[in-house]
Amino acid sequence: MSASSPSPSGGPLVEGPRDPEHEPGATYALEPEYVASLTRRLVATSGEESPVFSPLDGAPLAHVPQSSDGDVAEAFARARRAQQAWSRTSLDQRAAMMLRLHDLVLDRQDEITDLIVLESGKARKHAFDETLHVAMTARYYARTAHRHLDTRRHPGVVPGLTRVDVNRVPKGVVGIISPWNYPFTMALCDGLPALVAGNAVVAKPDAQTMLSALLGAQLLEEAGFPAELWQVVAGPGSRVGTGIVERADYVCFTGSTATGRLVAHGCAERLIGCSLELGGKNPMLVLRDADLERAAEGAVRATFSNAGQLCVSVERLFVADQVYDRFVERFVARTEAMTLGATLGWDNDMGSLISQAQLDAVVHHVEEAVAKGARVLTGGRARPDLGPYMFEPTILEGVTPDMACFQDETFGPVVSLYRFHDEADAVARANEGEYGLNAAIYSQDGARARAIARHVKAGTVNINEAFGATFASIDAPMGGMRQSGVGRRQGAEGILRYTETQSVATQRLMPIAPVLGLSDERFAKVMTANLRLLKKLGRA
Known part of the structure; x- marks a missing residue:
């Protein structure tokens, strides 16, 4: 097995004390202005900072401000305000922003890929996969938004007299807790359908890969999404992750099975839904x-x-x-x-x-x-x-x-x-x-x-x-059975999990009750005869 020589692509990278052959002891660095442009997206006023180290050389890339519990509360307050207006934004407008994000990700793939590699240490071709996955996810939900979310007519109890419309309404504010192993796509891909469905997002990326996730948030804003619609917080799970579970209307978590159980327990206590992608063997x-x-x-x-x-x-x-x-x-x-x-x-x-x-x-x-x-x-x-x-x-x-x-x-x-x-x-x-x-x-x-x-x-x-x-x-939906998780990302299930179904029934001409002098007993016989007739006609 042999080692390769680097071929840096440019972007936010600043060469440290090294020659182009990446000699031992040399370090990669990021422009301070570039780091500041990313970390400004954070809701973090605790005064604490956490270092981000590059697995390429073990050297620090940045110091990331940390969020307090009060910052998490503020992030949710901002997200709720933004979501109220966003839920009234048309599906076509939401889809157009998603398609702009698709183009931005492909246009900026060198920068994105550099940052992923610097933070995660993965091979460049595996980092490139993340840009493809985010672009495909954005395009898919933009193109299929109406298919998944448009109001649908359903048969009513009395044919011709009862009209039933089923709406898909947003949950509200979705909490997303994402891992370090795919820092760009896991930070974004679950949240994109949440936005299309009319929700806001409060995201907690893993501490080891905050910058890739923050770049994703920056690209969302550049694509036209309201700045406060996607809030990002940073800090330990015991403080920030718990704060998300305590405040969100729905939680999406990707990580270990042990932590997933804790998230599920917290959601169950509040009677809110969650989707969990957990471990595997x-x-x-x-x-x-x-x-x-x-x-x-x-x-x-x-x-x-x-x-x-x-x-x-x-x-x-x-x-x-x-x-x-x-x-x-x-x-x-x-x-x-x-x-x-x-x-x-x-x-x-x-x-x-x-x-x-x-x-x-x-x-x-x-x-x-x-x-x-x-x-x-x-x-x-x-x-x-x-x-x-x-x-x-x-x-x-x-x-x-x-x-x-x-x-x-x-x-x-x-x-x-x-x-x-x-x-x-x-x-x-x-x-x-x-x-x-x-x-x-x-x-x-x-x-x-x-x-x-x-x-x-x-x-x-x-x-x-x-x-x-x-x-x-x-x-196609993706997710686990048994201890590998609950719920699915991608496909229809990946967006419908962020909605509530609302049935709206309109009754015409007469109520579902005795009319024209019918007694309750006679009404019961009429309804029984109707049920038998509907079965004979093959109706559901």
Whole structure:
């Protein structure tokens, strides 16, 4: 595995004391004016600051002002005022702003991608994916706003006399708590449909990647959205996250299952809704008839994209006996050919983990597994020569249930291989554990693979693809089963979760009550006869 040379793209970057080859000891920096232009979006008056460090070199990028509980209250007050006017803005106007955001994101993709890489350490090609996903999400909800939100007529109780209209009205102010692993898209993609539906947003991005999220908020304002419609607060979850759950009309959370339970409990106490995308220990099945070159290529992306720091990343790989050795040979070879690097350039196949804590967790999983008898087929080492938190893409064999990486989410570039002979057994093993977020199946028989997919306990299943087919298909819902979450993002469900249904019934000519001197008993007989007639006519 080799290191790459950087190819910085420009944008807000200021070169520190380094030459273009990114010598050890050199640091990246950001223009202070650029940081100030982003942090002005924060509602933060506590006087406290928190540093943001770059995983590329461990150096500080910025100091981000922190929000008090009073700041969270103020953010909600501003958002509620803005939402009152916004809810009366036409769908066409909202959609036009979304399409302007689409263009802005594509026009500014170099700047956005630079900032994502600087904050997260991921490979540039994986940061670029975030700009595509946000642009696609904005365009999709702009183009489908009327389909999802227009008032719809429904059959009334008395045909011809009862008219029923069902409206979709906004919840109010949506609280969004987003993670660090996809700092731009996760900060924005759940909030965009909330805006289209007529809501305001109070967002709490993760402390490690505040700047990417703040750039997203700035682009929303540039696209024409009212400045106070999207509020951003910063601070620890115990203060700021709790403050959001205590004040929002709906909460969208992406993160760990443990924290998701706390969010769900807080929402239940207030009788408000929430959607939660949580952890995963995602399986991939390589069936005996799989195209092995395609499966090996897909396995590399499924397991090592974003250095494995991806909720839908594969961590368990089940391979049919008939093709196991041939697949493993190809998978190991492709993994060892990967180019690693903690730079801004396009040359990296895999970038860095985000922090020392994440590196420590990955090292623990690998070292503990090896100590208990697992075999490292490739990788298995930290690479401080490439970056402070770099870890090689790692393939393990012989992982057993007594090892932490067997069932616990690693959230790093580590995958365990398992043989299977019977496909039903493979599905049963894939369904073991408490999670159910994503899965992949490789087979040249698409119909058979789709039939197997129905028995896999996962909210998304990709056939002959790692995760991109479901994740990038914005019209399809995405989310987890079991302990991997509640609710769905994307598609109709991704926007309707931010609305309340309101039924408005208009009664014509006569009330639903006895008229023209009918007694209650006679009215009951008439209604009974009507029900029998409606059934005979095939009416619902």
